[in-house]
Amino acid sequence: MEFRSKRTQTKEHNRRLILDAARGVFGRQGYRTATVRDIIGATSLATGTFYNYFRSKEDVYTALRDELAVEIRPLLRAERKRAQSADDFIAGTFRAFLTHAVQRSASLAALGAPEEHTSSGTRMIVMGGDDLRRDIQAAIENGLLADVDAELLAAAMVGVAFEVAEIMRRRHQADVNSAERFCSELVLRGIALPAMTRQATASAGL
Amino acid sequence: MEFRSKRTQTKEHNRRLILDAARGVFGRQGYRTATVRDIIGATSLATGTFYNYFRSKEDVYTALRDELAVEIRPLLRAERKRAQSADDFIAGTFRAFLTHAVQRSASLAALGAPEEHTSSGTRMIVMGGDDLRRDIQAAIENGLLADVDAELLAAAMVGVAFEVAEIMRRRHQADVNSAERFCSELVLRGIALPAMTRQATASAGL
Amino acid sequence: MEFRSKRTQTKEHNRRLILDAARGVFGRQGYRTATVRDIIGATSLATGTFYNYFRSKEDVYTALRDELAVEIRPLLRAERKRAQSADDFIAGTFRAFLTHAVQRSASLAALGAPEEHTSSGTRMIVMGGDDLRRDIQAAIENGLLADVDAELLAAAMVGVAFEVAEIMRRRHQADVNSAERFCSELVLRGIALPAMTRQATASAGL
């Protein structure tokens, strides 16, 4: 059993207080406008205390980003690990990401507040772009996926996932299923109707 | 023949000088770190002169973004206008965007410098996300595209285009064709192998 | 008959335009906040033109003040010149000043905008404190006035006149007569009750 002193508990507690405050502040006013004082002000702590836990504003941002990445990435990896088909691989990745994105919408908002920060880098890190690329590579080698440019596919999937998550956030949409299906279908089979089936489908009422 | 006084020439010239300097500075050191002084310092002008043309750093950023949007959006719209098929529609959009992205890689870099600014908002504006959504809607109504969620598709395409453009930038890749084909194929037909062909293909050595 | 070229006319006209604009601007936003640009902006002239007529903002202020002084001071002097009694001397001074103050309330407001400039110096100059002191001195020597400290009396009268004018401005009061009578009575006979009551009251123990 792990021993944890009062002090350590407090220490972690304060760190959490600051991270939560930062998430709120970044989400509300954006990374750029937010100041360390704004963050600490949303807390019962004192200015100086901030620096016992983080070295700078950048540092909290990074911590927030990494925290999210550490939560999300294993989920996505696990989904892909157990994938038996291209469908499992792609759909599992989107489903896990979007589910988490809905649960952690505040965190996503904080990391990519409108008119703010969120570089491609952030998205890649949070979603584990490198993991994804490697997993795609492996899947290709295992014959699970067709031979595509793994880096491009990983990038494209990250782009799709984040933009769709943003739309969901704007729509206050919590239903992950339809969004996931949209993403998966897009990546797996695209939007073009099969040449010969197209008319049939159209007449079928779609 | 257009008449233009010396004065007007200078005025427009200075505005351009500042915009170009800002592009370079943003691209090199990122939006956040860049100061108005850095920008004006990359120029032969005086501090105060900056404020004859722009109200703030934010303002130059916006101008840079809008300038790019004004260049790109009509190109994409034109491609879609003349599209006779889903393939034309999607491929034309990606080709035009990526071609321009390569030509204006400095501008893109300035707007979305690593670890910097570039929000979803910026991407949507530059690529004309709203135009795209409306054009998709119209294309669906005309039977050119299958019936999908236009907003999601527009978002997904923006996501794909920007992430792929970023990869190209990192790879110093100027060949638009293959990147465009990747994007178009992805969105049109996806990466899944046709069900029955999959085994055949696999055995074919892919 | 005085000859005046077109140019001179224009020159004086522009000077006037600037002075009038400055009066309005000072009155509205106060001397301190007002900038040369604000002044010239309330004009159809260009920035540079300002400096053909005035050396600085201070300079316009001074011109405005002196213009008012040049109007007011001779009037007050004239009143005192023709005074046959202490009453004429005092009442004439107040009447002339307050009459002019009402007519030129915008100028007074410009010179002494609330929370602004207007030093004792300005008041003294506008009302001609030195003239007043000398005239009082002369009047004392001539036996028209009792032997008082001329400098103090001049100062006191300036203080009374300006504060009362300010009250009139705040009350939007254009009736000079009652205000003038108040000032004159105060300075000439004070507010104490008549002599015989005075003793009675005094003996009454107050």
Added chain:
Amino acid sequence: MEFRSKRTQTKEHNRRLILDAARGVFGRQGYRTATVRDIIGATSLATGTFYNYFRSKEDVYTALRDELAVEIRPLLRAERKRAQSADDFIAGTFRAFLTHAVQRSASLAALGAPEEHTSSGTRMIVMGGDDLRRDIQAAIENGLLADVDAELLAAAMVGVAFEVAEIMRRRHQADVNSAERFCSELVLRGIALPAMTRQATASAGL
């Protein structure tokens, strides 16, 4: 005995340092020319520290003014409270004001530095013009003072007091008595010669 931590002491001490420095700087170079840097430069503190105590230069000015007002106004009110006669009322007010004005000549100079700030508003606030008006009103109702326009009388007294204080400052005169007597006599009985002498004097050739 009052307990006060080291920290609190320092805090109040710094506020005082800044106020004192501001008084000196305003008095010496005038409000307008004075910069926050000048003020903080007359101190051992750092620039930023200024803003821990005051929001702007205007703010220090206001604090200086209010501090003086808080000192002076109760003194004047007390004098008037205990007044048994019109003479007590008027003379007490002037005596208390001028006494304090001499003691705090630096403060007065700071607030109304020649060619500077000092609006009617400042004078009214420092001397408590509203208190004075109300007290006059009450005194009239109690029969202590003749029935005059209380607002005008208050304004006039403020005008007299400040102009006379200014003269005293210029004369380096510390003798309050004669100045007070001048003001009181002026307001109470005026400068006019007793009625019968007046004609005699007039016929003497003025």
Added chain:
DNA sequence: GATGAATGAGAATTCATTCAT
């Protein structure tokens, strides 16, 4: 570790004034 006042470098911005046209 917590506190919060002090620090001071540095950013944004203003604005009086100049000067080429």
Added chain:
DNA sequence: TATGAATGAATTCTCATTCAT
């Protein structure tokens, strides 16, 4: 003389960070 863009010194103010308590 009029114009108005350019100039850049000067000023205000912010804010990350330090540090004595």
